[in-house]
Amino acid sequence: MAVASYRPGADDAAPLTFKLGIVRMTARLASLPARLAIAAATVLAATPALAHPGHEAASGLSHGFLHPLTGLDHVLAMVAVGLIAARIGGRALYLVPLAFLGMMVVGGILGAGGIALPFVEIGIALSVVVLGASLALRPALPVVAAMVLVGAFAVFHGHAHGAEMPETASGLSYGLGFIGATALLHAAGLGLGLSAGRLMQSLAALRVAGAGLAVAGLGLLAGAL
Numbered sequence: 712m713a714v715a716s717y718r719p720g721a722d723d724a725a726p727l728t729f730k731l732g733i734v735r736m737t738a739r740l741a742s743l744p745a746r747l748a749i750a751a752a753t754v755l756a757a758t759p760a761l762a763h764p765g766h767e768a769a770s771g772l773s774h775g776f777l778h779p780l781t782g783l784d785h786v787l788a789m790v791a792v793g794l795i796a797a798r799i800g801g802r803a804l805y806l807v808p809l810a811f812l813g814m815m816v817v818g819g820i821l822g823a824g825g826i827a828l829p830f831v832e833i834g835i836a837l838s839v840v841v842l843g844a845s846l847a848l849r850p851a852l853p854v855v856a857a858m859v860l861v862g863a864f865a866v867f868h869g870h871a872h873g874a875e876m877p878e879t880a881s882g883l884s885y886g887l888g889f890i891g892a893t894a895l896l897h898a899a900g901l902g903l904g905l906s907a908g909r910l911m912q913s914l915a916a917l918r919v920a921g922a923g924l925a926v927a928g929l930g931l932l933a934g935a936l
């Protein structure tokens with residue numbers, strides 16, 4: 712067995728190496744197209760297994776809480792919402808995430824009520840592409856436009872799960888867990904976006920993050936088609 716490579720000193724250096732890696736990465740944005748191509752290839756190869764691990768009937772608070780955190784498509788879209796909010800700033804910091812959360816609940820209710828919505832999985836994957844691309848390409852959107860954009864896609868994220876929920880108290884707690892995890896992912900995106908803006912004194916880091924998200928979303932889309 713090849714487990715002999717562990718050395719006590721190696722782990723101690725890891726956090727610093729990681730930080731240096733991030734500094735180097737952000738300093739070498741010039742070769743972005745090549746990096747994106749590599750990222751795209753990696754994502755395309757990896758996503759069929761990563762997107763939506765288990766959309767079977769689910770219930771319970773912890774199950775609901777874990778689902779968004781374990782589905783790459785949910786994680787990326789929800790972090791993107793936080794990044795978009797951070798990029799706009801001001802009222803958008805809470806209004807944009809609230810628009811996503813609110814419309815996700817609407818989607819969940821529609822799904823639980825048996826109201827069909829076409830192309831749900833494709834809509835979820837597309838949300839990562841479009842939200843990432845908007846972050847990469849557009850200067851900060853007007854607050855209302857960003858709310859409409861994230862809200863429209865949030866319906867798909869909610870619907871996929873509302874449709875599977877039993878109409879019981881455990882379905883409700885599944886929903887509450889799902890909402891809690893989504894809010895945490897928004898907060899993570901907000902924190903990342905705000906600290907990137909502060910550290911870089913520019914929007915370059917956010918734009919690169921958006922481009923990376925869009926590419927990852929294309930991989931998810933390929934998996935959903």
Ligand SMILES: [Zn+2]
Pocket residue numbers: 763766778782785871872
């Ligand atoms: Zn899901």
